[in-house]
Amino acid sequence: MRTYLECIPCIIDQTIKVAQQVTQDEGKREDLLQKVLVVLSNISYRQTPPYLGKEAHRVIRKVLDNHDPFLKLKREFNQVVKKLYPSLKEKVNSSSDQFSCAVKLAIAGNIIDFAPGHHFELMKTIDRVLAKKPAIDDTESLEKDLKKASLILYLGDNAGETFFDKILIEHMPHGEIYYAVRGSPVINDATSEDAYFAGLDQVAKVISNGSDAPGTILEDCSEEFKNIFKRADLVIAKGHGNYETLNEVKEKRLYFLLMVKCKIIARDLGCSVGDFVVKKMGK
Amino acid sequence: MRTYLECIPCIIDQTIKVAQQVTQDEGKREDLLQKVLVVLSNISYRQTPPYLGKEAHRVIRKVLDNHDPFLKLKREFNQVVKKLYPSLKEKVNSSSDQFSCAVKLAIAGNIIDFAPGHHFELMKTIDRVLAKKPAIDDTESLEKDLKKASLILYLGDNAGETFFDKILIEHMPHGEIYYAVRGSPVINDATSEDAYFAGLDQVAKVISNGSDAPGTILEDCSEEFKNIFKRADLVIAKGHGNYETLNEVKEKRLYFLLMVKCKIIARDLGCSVGDFVVKKMGK
Numbered sequence: 356m357r358t359y360l361e362c363i364p365c366i367i368d369q370t371i372k373v374a375q376q377v378t379q380d381e382g383k384r385e386d387l388l389q390k391v392l393v394v395l396s397n398i399s400y401r402q403t404p405p406y407l408g409k410e411a412h413r414v415i416r417k418v419l420d421n422h423d424p425f426l427k428l429k430r431e432f433n434q435v436v437k438k439l440y441p442s443l444k445e446k447v448n449s450s451s452d453q454f455s456c457a458v459k460l461a462i463a464g465n466i467i468d469f470a471p472g473h474h475f476e477l478m479k480t481i482d483r484v485l486a487k488k489p490a491i492d493d494t495e496s497l498e499k500d501l502k503k504a505s506l507i508l509y510l511g512d513n514a515g516e517t518f519f520d521k522i523l524i525e526h527m528p529h530g531e532i533y534y535a536v537r538g539s540p541v542i543n544d545a546t547s548e549d550a551y552f553a554g555l556d557q558v559a560k561v562i563s564n565g566s567d568a569p570g571t572i573l574e575d576c577s578e579e580f581k582n583i584f585k586r587a588d589l590v591i592a593k594g595h596g597n598y599e600t601l602n603e604v605k606e607k608r609l610y611f612l613l614m615v616k617c618k619i620i621a622r623d624l625g626c627s628v629g630d631f632v633v634k635k636m637g638k
Numbered sequence: 639m640r641t642y643l644e645c646i647p648c649i650i651d652q653t654i655k656v657a658q659q660v661t662q663d664e665g666k667r668e669d670l671l672q673k674v675l676v677v678l679s680n681i682s683y684r685q686t687p688p689y690l691g692k693e694a695h696r697v698i699r700k701v702l703d704n705h706d707p708f709l710k711l712k713r714e715f716n717q718v719v720k721k722l723y724p725s726l727k728e729k730v731n732s733s734s735d736q737f738s739c740a741v742k743l744a745i746a747g748n749i750i751d752f753a754p755g756h757h758f759e760l761m762k763t764i765d766r767v768l769a770k771k772p773a774i775d776d777t778e779s780l781e782k783d784l785k786k787a788s789l790i791l792y793l794g795d796n797a798g799e800t801f802f803d804k805i806l807i808e809h810m811p812h813g814e815i816y817y818a819v820r821g822s823p824v825i826n827d828a829t830s831e832d833a834y835f836a837g838l839d840q841v842a843k844v845i846s847n848g849s850d851a852p853g854t855i856l857e858d859c860s861e862e863f864k865n866i867f868k869r870a871d872l873v874i875a876k877g878h879g880n881y882e883t884l885n886e887v888k889e890k891r892l893y894f895l896l897m898v899k900c901k902i903i904a905r906d907l908g909c910s911v912g913d914f915v916v917k918k919m920g921k
Contacts, residue, residue, distance in 0.1 A: 360668065360671055364647040371644060389680070392675045392676075395672070
């Protein structure tokens, strides 16, 4: 998906939040913002939003001289969700349709997203999501396709959300499952550390995609990742970033699981902000 | 008032709205936005927001090759308020406290502001403003000071809002009154054309401030304007832009009349977004 003009203030809002979180020095904050403005003034908006995000966050990390400015935040999210994990599992186990409940829960976990700047109201979101039907609901088809798939690739999104992904994977048929994370830190996206912290290695093979984009830009990814992506019978892609970078890949059996967090994605999917979606592509 | 980081996405939002209004060409919109990003990446945020706005809108007009991209919008506002004018006058004339009602109405007129992107709900705002007390209310002091003042300078804000200003001026004691407008078009700010359209020349001397900033940057203004500003016994400044550029001028008897439209101004004034304010400075 291309970058729309309205994505620019969103990336800038996000930059300001980063700046305010990581330094009290007003001059440094201004410098950070202005360097990101330079990036955004000099890049083609035909690229995807995560491509712009990748370039912006490279600059942010450089200006801050900090390889992982969100490390503390990610660890906090991990701790918060770790504590919730037993009760989340219990919600699924006591449900009359465990798979469908696990799918919904995995989408609810997508609220853990520092990027679009939404208030982090996890338990409220979980209850809201579990109570209603997805606006686009290919859950049945997903369950059917999973049963037929030998090689499954699951693309993670944020740290902490990893625990929700683990629950869904535990309720998936036992094929060969890969759980992919970003190759290096970008925003609060899950990296290997977060996947291992959630114990995803107990239920899947954890792999890095080799890229520092907050999405899955295939040409940026490692050969190992691209090979698995190519071979996979089914790909589950979580969140905005993965959708924005893969929604034009029509040749794969791709399923997008996400919470709709902005008007651009809502328009693209034909639904509303706040909706949640289980969407099969390339039907 | 300096520019805060949060002002930047606001200026960018405004640029996007302009771009979407004035051209259907996506490439031109992108070009416009990117050129504004260059301006904002290369300017000191110690300057006021209207200083940044001035530079941004110079670029916008240049890219569009259009001296006055908001001309149509300003004329629409002028026509809308012209029709309301008799009923607005009647509201004031039938009020038990005509001066106070005229002040409130002049603030309500400040909602006509394309810039911060608020929905233009004029009659609703008028009724809301007339029904409640200003959050900061120096109306009594203003009325008293106006009676003592020989030379009064009234700084206008937006086209259309001019009609509301006219009503207030009609209810002011008869000193020598100057009504100042921007020196040339910027956003939907009132210029001479708008002042004459509202008939402000019947109740005041209409003067241009000689500047294309969406506020009153004194060093940018003409000698004629600066001279009147210096000599004035009382200055009434309408709207955000005039507040942001003059709130640090403490030596004058300045009164700010405005609707609080963003968090930055709300924080600065110690009130809430949506509040309206009659504030005497340099007490």
